[in-house]
Amino acid sequence: DVKVTQSSRYLVKRTGEKVFLECVQDMDHENMFWYRQDPGLGLRLIYFSYDVKMKEKGDIPEGYSVSREKKERFSLILESASTNQTSMYLCASSISGASAVYEQYFGPGTRLTVT
Amino acid sequence: KQEVTQIPAALSVPEGENLVLNCSFTDSAIYNLQWFRQDPGKGLTSLLLIQSSQREQTSGRLNASLDKSSGRSTLYIAASQPGDSATYLCAAEYNQGGKLIFGQGTELSVKP
Numbered sequence: 001d002v003k004v005t006q007s008s009r010y011l012v013k014r015t016g017e018k019v020f021l022e023c024v025q026d027m028d029h030e031n032m033f034w035y036r037q038d039p040g041l042g043l044r045l046i047y048f049s050y051d052v053k054m055k056e057k058g059d060i061p062e063g064y065s066v067s068r069e070k071k072e073r074f075s076l077i078l079e080s081a082s083t084n085q086t087s088m089y090l091c092a093s094s095i096s097g098a099s100a101v102y103e104q105y106f107g108p109g110t111r112l113t114v115t
Numbered sequence: 116k117q118e119v120t121q122i123p124a125a126l127s128v129p130e131g132e133n134l135v136l137n138c139s140f141t142d143s144a145i146y147n148l149q150w151f152r153q154d155p156g157k158g159l160t161s162l163l164l165i166q167s168s169q170r171e172q173t174s175g176r177l178n179a180s181l182d183k184s185s186g187r188s189t190l191y192i193a194a195s196q197p198g199d200s201a202t203y204l205c206a207a208e209y210n211q212g213g214k215l216i217f218g219q220g221t222e223l224s225v226k227p
Contacts, residue, residue, distance in 0.1 A: 004158075031213045033213070033214075040219075042204075042217050042218070042219045042220065043204070043206075043215075043217040045214060045215075048213070048214065058214075088156075090158055090159065092159075094213045096213070103149065103161055103164045104149065104161065104206075104213065104215060105161060106151075106158040106159040106160070106161075107158050108157060108158040109156070109157065109158045111156070
């Protein structure tokens with residue numbers, strides 16, 4: 001069964017802290033994604049990765065960085081958390097390949113509050 | 116600009132009713148379209164994926180159709196149940212690479 005897990009369901013951090021959100025998938029997927037979801041704005045892509053050590057900016061990368069040292073793990077880093085980064089963060093993964101069908105599988109989400 | 120729109124934002128129906136959720140997209144050069152379900156405070160669960168070469172997909176009481184020429188997809192739910200209450204999102208993929216563009220979702224409430 002497909003599984004994407006995220007390190008925390010709820011997280012409360014203070015302004016200025018460095019925050020790590022971890023995502024792990026057990027499906028040997030090449031592609032991994034980080035989204036944030038906000039009321040009225042929907043899901044927006046922050047960063048994605050097509051392979052180990054590869055990363056590409058999504059639509060809203062400012063204030064975030066990512067790390068992918070192993071195929072199964074994709075980390076989102078908030079270098080200096082700010083209150084406008086309070087949000088629900090969702091990780092997803094999918095397979096890759098020329099003829100692949102890129103069905104995305106999502107983790108349960110991390111609700112981050114920055115105070 | 117590639118955009119995905121879902122109308123209405125919210126829908127309330129009595130149990131047992133058949134219903135249709137709508138999704139429209141601005142660019143017909145779609146690669147595939149995926150429908151998701153999201154329960155409050157939870158992640159997304161994939162329901163159906165329709166490739167650009169397909170016109171519909173079925174899973175149980177769910178049927179999703181894709182009409183590229185009109186820029187529309189619909190999700191049909193037969194014999195709705197209170198357990199179907201959730202937010203339903205559609206997402207379009209335009210480039211072979213997995214990036215999705217999401218609609219804002221339709222919040223469905225099925226009343227017993």
